[in-house]
Amino acid sequence: MIEVQNITKRYGRTTAVDDVSFRVERGEILGFLGPNGAGKTTTMRILTGYMPPTEGRATVAGYDVFTHPIEAKQRTGYLPETPPLYPDMTVREYLDFVARIKGVPSRERRDRVTSAMQRTHVADMASRHCSKLSKGYRQRVGLAQAIIHNPEVLILDEPTAGLDPKQIIETRELIRGLAGDHTIVLSTHILPEVAQTCQRVVIINRGRVVAIDTPEGLTSRLQGAATLYVQVDAPGVDATETLQGLPGVSRVALSDQRDGVRGYEVESARETDIRREIARAVVSRGWGLLELRPMRMSLEEIFLQVTTEETPEEAVSEQRP
Amino acid sequence: MNSVRNVLAIADKELRSYFASPIGYIIIGLFALLFGWFFYVYLTFFVQRSTGMAGMGGGATNINQDMIRYVLMNSAVIILFVMPMITMRTYAEEKRSGTIELLLTSPLTDVQIILGKFFGAMGLYAAMLLVTLLYMGILFIYGNPEWRPIASGYLGLLLMGGCFISLGLLISSLTKNQIVAGVLTFAVFLMLWVINWIGDQSGPTTRVIVNYLSIVDHFDDFARGIIDTKHLVYYLSFITFGLFLTAKSVDSERWRG
Numbered sequence: 051m052i053e054v055q056n057i058t059k060r061y062g063r064t065t066a067v068d069d070v071s072f073r074v075e076r077g078e079i080l081g082f083l084g085p086n087g088a089g090k091t092t093t094m095r096i097l098t099g100y101m102p103p104t105e106g107r108a109t110v111a112g113y114d115v116f117t118h119p120i121e122a123k124q125r126t127g128y129l130p131e132t133p134p135l136y137p138d139m140t141v142r143e144y145l146d147f148v149a150r151i152k153g154v155p156s157r158e159r160r161d162r163v164t165s166a167m168q169r170t171h172v173a174d175m176a177s178r179h180c181s182k183l184s185k186g187y188r189q190r191v192g193l194a195q196a197i198i199h200n201p202e203v204l205i206l207d208e209p210t211a212g213l214d215p216k217q218i219i220e221t222r223e224l225i226r227g228l229a230g231d232h233t234i235v236l237s238t239h240i241l242p243e244v245a246q247t248c249q250r251v252v253i254i255n256r257g258r259v260v261a262i263d264t265p266e267g268l269t270s271r272l273q274g275a276a277t278l279y280v281q282v283d284a285p286g287v288d289a290t291e292t293l294q295g296l297p298g299v300s301r302v303a304l305s306d307q308r309d310g311v312r313g314y315e316v317e318s319a320r321e322t323d324i325r326r327e328i329a330r331a332v333v334s335r336g337w338g339l340l341e342l343r344p345m346r347m348s349l350e351e352i353f354l355q356v357t358t359e360e361t362p363e364e365a366v367s368e369q370r371p
Numbered sequence: 372m373n374s375v376r377n378v379l380a381i382a383d384k385e386l387r388s389y390f391a392s393p394i395g396y397i398i399i400g401l402f403a404l405l406f407g408w409f410f411y412v413y414l415t416f417f418v419q420r421s422t423g424m425a426g427m428g429g430g431a432t433n434i435n436q437d438m439i440r441y442v443l444m445n446s447a448v449i450i451l452f453v454m455p456m457i458t459m460r461t462y463a464e465e466k467r468s469g470t471i472e473l474l475l476t477s478p479l480t481d482v483q484i485i486l487g488k489f490f491g492a493m494g495l496y497a498a499m500l501l502v503t504l505l506y507m508g509i510l511f512i513y514g515n516p517e518w519r520p521i522a523s524g525y526l527g528l529l530l531m532g533g534c535f536i537s538l539g540l541l542i543s544s545l546t547k548n549q550i551v552a553g554v555l556t557f558a559v560f561l562m563l564w565v566i567n568w569i570g571d572q573s574g575p576t577t578r579v580i581v582n583y584l585s586i587v588d589h590f591d592d593f594a595r596g597i598i599d600t601k602h603l604v605y606y607l608s609f610i611t612f613g614l615f616l617t618a619k620s621v622d623s624e625r626w627r628g
């Protein structure tokens with residue numbers, strides 16, 4: 051549905067986006083994750099035809115955004131970083147204007163405006179001037195504006211920025227609800243958002259793609275080493291030595307301790323599953339095995355790890371359950 | 372068909388934005404007031420002269436050539452002062468507030484957006500001129516002026532204003548700050564007006580060049596009631612060229628980011 055091929059964008063001497071490529075399939079939600087200045091907005095502006103790339107090519111719904119801009123734009127809804135509202139229009143007037151320039155036929159316009167307002171929960175603000183809206187409502191009207199012509203593709207630049215927690219949940223639900231008949235690209239630097247909303251993640255840093263995967267795939271792929279959490283009931287005894295002695299274990303760290311129950315983090319190479327060995331070792335010594343589970347790195351840590359270019363070992367060692 | 376629809380959508384939005392704030396009413400009111408003042412001055416002058424001449428046995432004077440013509444020529448100068456207020460925000464404000472991102476990512480061509488903005492401003496300008504027709508109505512009630520020179524005068528005003536608008540759009544597209552755009556536009560208009568006087572005092576060659584640059588100069592014949600193709604072509608090509616440069620400016624902005 052969306053295809054980005056080797057896009058590079060230079061502003062004078064600074065390279066904002068450097069040889070970025072990715073694909074988004076129909077009905078998919080793709081998360082665009084990166085720290086400030088990573089090039090998220092720039093990439094989205096290229097995708098929406100706001101500006102051409104210095105090099106490379108992008109197609110939306112089968113149309114090259116640069117050679118067939120009108121066709122591509124007809125099929126794209128875009129929520130820019132700052133919602134593009136006209137302060138002296140009311141919400142309804144504004145959405146009606148947007149519907150007009152997006153080419154919605156005049157007899158359908160009224161219905162589309164009403165339904166967009168309902169879907170984004172701004173109907174109660176219909177006759178309020180845009181200049182008098184709160185940040186959260188501005189964002190929602192921006193979203194209403196993006197979906198007004200029922201586009202195949204939605205490009206949303208930080209759609210939940212500035213919303214309160216309740217609105218964030220509502221907006222994520224709305225976005226998930228739009229997926230399926232819409233293909234969505236959204237940018238964010240809030241990590242749980244990606245895990246909760248997106249099927250695939252592009253992590254971008256300083257203009258370069260660092261990783262593309264599913265949230266689950268990223269978690270295990272970037273983990274490098276597999277870490278198990280083992281909780282042992284062995285009053286007065288430290289199991290570190292025992293665990294360390296098992297084949298395949300590279301590192302053991304005590305992570306918590308309470309009433310003789312100790313929790314350990316056991317690290318091993320990813321390919322080897324050493325759960326059975328651990329269980330056998332613990333039980334054969336007459337200790338109680340209370341818990342044995344793989345530890346997943348949260349996306350947040352992956353993100354930090356990826357974007358700060360830490361080695362995986364460092365990131366994992368800092369982690370606590 | 373679609374393109375006409377798009378141009379109208381933008382023009383409609385522009386026109387309504389003038390009246391969403393007091394600015395549209397202020398511009399129309401200000402123009403009507405200044406126009407009215409010139410109208411009054413030239414009318415009393417004309418009445419004095421014609422009654423005086425009648426007393427001396429001189430023939431009737433022509434209200435079209437001796438009064439209306441001067442009123443229209445002076446209103447050209449008022450327009451020069453008022454027009455920056457109309458055009459300064461067109462592009463600058465969209466760039467500042469980020470709404471330009473909406474326009475440039477909508478299925479519109481740059482030319483449609485520019486024409487929409489041009490016709491929106493022309494709409495407000497036409498409303499300004501329309502109000503002044505009330506003054507002309509007074510002349511028709513109490514006198515018997517010829518309508519043709521008045522019509523050609525108004526056509527000239529419309530075209531001349533179109534030149535100012537297209538130039539104003541261009542300047543507005545160069546900056547994010549509408550005040551900068553306004554001041555710059557005013558300065559350029561003033562220069563184009565002053566250039567007239569330079570032309571009058573210089574040699575024949577410079578005079579030709581300078582006169583060609585002077586937008587107001589081409590209006591004189593229209594005010595006299597003469598529609599000369601030379602001036603029509605001049606105004607229309609000036610407008611087209613201004614809009615063309617605006618398109619270039621918008622496009623180059625896009626490349627620079």
Ligand SMILES: Nc1ncnc2c1ncn2[C@@H]1O[C@H](COP(=O)(O)OP(=O)(O)OP(=O)(O)O)[C@@H](O)[C@H]1O
Nearest residue numbers: 061064066084085086087088089090091092093628
């Ligand atoms: N108009 C511009 N002119 C010059 N440099 C720019 C321009 N816009 C962006 N940049 C630079 O390009 C880089 C990428 O910016 P971009 O806005 O795409 O980042 P982002 O990922 O959207 O960041 P954020 O999370 O802060 O929104 C930054 O280094 C920025 O300074």
Ligand SMILES: [Mg+2]
Nearest residue numbers: 090091092131
């Ligand atoms: Mg951004």
